[in-house]
Amino acid sequence: MDTKIVILDVNNIAQDTINEAGIVIKEGGLVAFPTETVYGLGANALDKTAVEKIFKAKGRPQDNPLIVHVANRNIETLVKEVPDIAREIMSKYWPGPITLIFNKSDLIPSTTSAGLDTVGIRMPSSVIARRLIEAAGTPIAAPSANISGRPSPTEVESCIEDLSGKIEYILGGEKSQIGIESTIVDCTCTPLCILRPGAITIEMLREIDDNIYIDKNVMSKPKKDFKPKAPGMKYRHYAPKSPVKIICGDIEKTIAKINEIVQTNMGNKKIGIIATDETKDKYPFGTVVSLGNRKQLETVGRNLFEVLRSFDAIDVDLILSEAFEEKGLGYAIMNRLKKSAGFDITYV
Ligand code: AMP
Ligand code: MG
Numbered sequence: 001m002d003t004k005i006v007i008l009d010v011n012n013i014a015q016d017t018i019n020e021a022g023i024v025i026k027e028g029g030l031v032a033f034p035t036e037t038v039y040g041l042g043a044n045a046l047d048k049t050a051v052e053k054i055f056k057a058k059g060r061p062q063d064n065p066l067i068v069h070v071a072n073r074n075i076e077t078l079v080k081e082v083p084d085i086a087r088e089i090m091s092k093y094w095p096g097p098i099t100l101i102f103n104k105s106d107l108i109p110s111t112t113s114a115g116l117d118t119v120g121i122r123m124p125s126s127v128i129a130r131r132l133i134e135a136a137g138t139p140i141a142a143p144s145a146n147i148s149g150r151p152s153p154t155e156v157e158s159c160i161e162d163l164s165g166k167i168e169y170i171l172g173g174e175k176s177q178i179g180i181e182s183t184i185v186d187c188t189c190t191p192l193c194i195l196r197p198g199a200i201t202i203e204m205l206r207e208i209d210d211n212i213y214i215d216k217n218v219m220s221k222p223k224k225d226f227k228p229k230a231p232g233m234k235y236r237h238y239a240p241k242s243p244v245k246i247i248c249g250d251i252e253k254t255i256a257k258i259n260e261i262v263q264t265n266m267g268n269k270k271i272g273i274i275a276t277d278e279t280k281d282k283y284p285f286g287t288v289v290s291l292g293n294r295k296q297l298e299t300v301g302r303n304l305f306e307v308l309r310s311f312d313a314i315d316v317d318l319i320l321s322e323a324f325e326e327k328g329l330g331y332a333i334m335n336r337l338k339k340s341a342g343f344d345i346t347y348v
Pocket of ligand 2 (some may be wrong): 143152329
């Protein structure tokens with residue numbers, strides 16, 4: 001299939017292009033598009049046949065439901081009810097990087113919800129994303145625009161790499177501001193439960209609901225036969241081609257441990273190191289890439305997936321990564337890093 005690729009000027013968004021991509025969605029095709037979290041691969045969320053194409057293009061497991069993206073807060077027709085507490089979250093954090101799970105209405109095909117009675121809904125803050133949804137005239141189901149299992153794309157080049165030739169349209173815009181997928185909150189239970197950490201942190205959500213908690217399976221290695229509430233949690237995710245190992249603990253000890261592993265393997269293994277601005281000069285050997293300044297976790301989050309992807313291009317045998325404190329945005333960053341490492345962590 002020929003994929004049309006158009007890069008938008010974010011300071012002067014061409015409405016003709018948005019309309020053209022909107023028509024592709026309306027007619028049952030697939031469009032990759034930017035959002036503030038990561039790039040999404042969109043189809044008409046209400047069209048079963050269109051949504052099936054997403055699973056096929058990504059190689060996504062059939063039991064992994066899709067998030068439905070909307071352009072405004074009028075979601076009554078898509079869900080059975082909107083609890084008051086969900087309304088509060090929507091008025092405070094929508095548009096933005098948070099997905100809410102509701103009991104779904106019959107309008108949502110079971111292909112979109114992967115057979116669940118619930119649906120995840122998000123209103124993105126990205127202007128391009130919202131204008132695309134408006135132009136399509138329908139909610140857009142969109143997982144991340146990568147081949148399943150690979151790190152999510154936060155730049156259009158990564159979408160092109162994974163999906164060119166497989167979908168009708170790739171809409172480029174700016175690099176994703178946040179770089180990590182949305183926080184997912186289950187609003188069908190009391191108290192509310194976080195199924196995936198993201199840029200809207202538990203600390204922020206506790207200002208609305210003291211009792212909100214994080215599902216205990218979020219930060220642990222999925223066991224065999226594990227049936228998580230967010231089906232996506234059981235799959236290996238965000239993984240570059242080479243294995244990733246996290247070294248976690250005091251930063252000086254981390255640096256020493258990473259250098260020790262590199263030196264032990266010198267001569268037979270090519271090793272990549274995921275470092276930070278403060279530490280990158282302390283590794284004399286190995287291919288060192290910085291995620292940014294440790295004191296600016298927003299930058300670390302924004303760079304994480306593209307740094308993971310960058311190691312595929314240089315073909316290393318092993319990637320060693322520093323860790324971050326599991327607090328605020330650091331919790332979501334560590335969640336993605338641990339998954340990319342298949343929970344291979346050495347504590348120092
Ligand atoms: P992605 O779009 O690739 O970021 O993946 C979407 C994530 O949202 C996956 O982990 C899904 O399991 C989760 N998800 C989507 N819809 C639901 C739902 N109705 N209930 C629970 N988790 C969901
Ligand atoms: Mg994904």
